[in-house]
Amino acid sequence: MSYKIEITHKTEASNPELPSTFYGGCGSDRGEFLVTGSPMPTEAEVDAYLSEEIVDFCMQSYDPETGIGKYVVVDGWAPEVGTLYYYDDI
DSSP, X not given: OEEEEEEEEEEOOSOTTSOTTTSTTTTOXXXXXXXXXXXXXXXXXXXXXXXXXXXXXXXXXXXXXXXXXXXXXXXXXOOOTXXXXXXXXX
């Protein structure tokens, strides 16, 4: 199966210079994505794939019924809105 993940939303860190170790979440970007394909991949499959593509990626939620998910990039930069990831057979 072929799948596409599109980054649909991005919220930049409030203060990217501050490490989350001492300032919880201040240096972390957040975002949302949409997965399309059939059958829809599981949360574990999407998490594994995006963890390979996005440094310091941390899945927050994913609904395989709708394909919508949320994530945090800990002390790093999230991809820009509109970024597309294509993959076959997770």
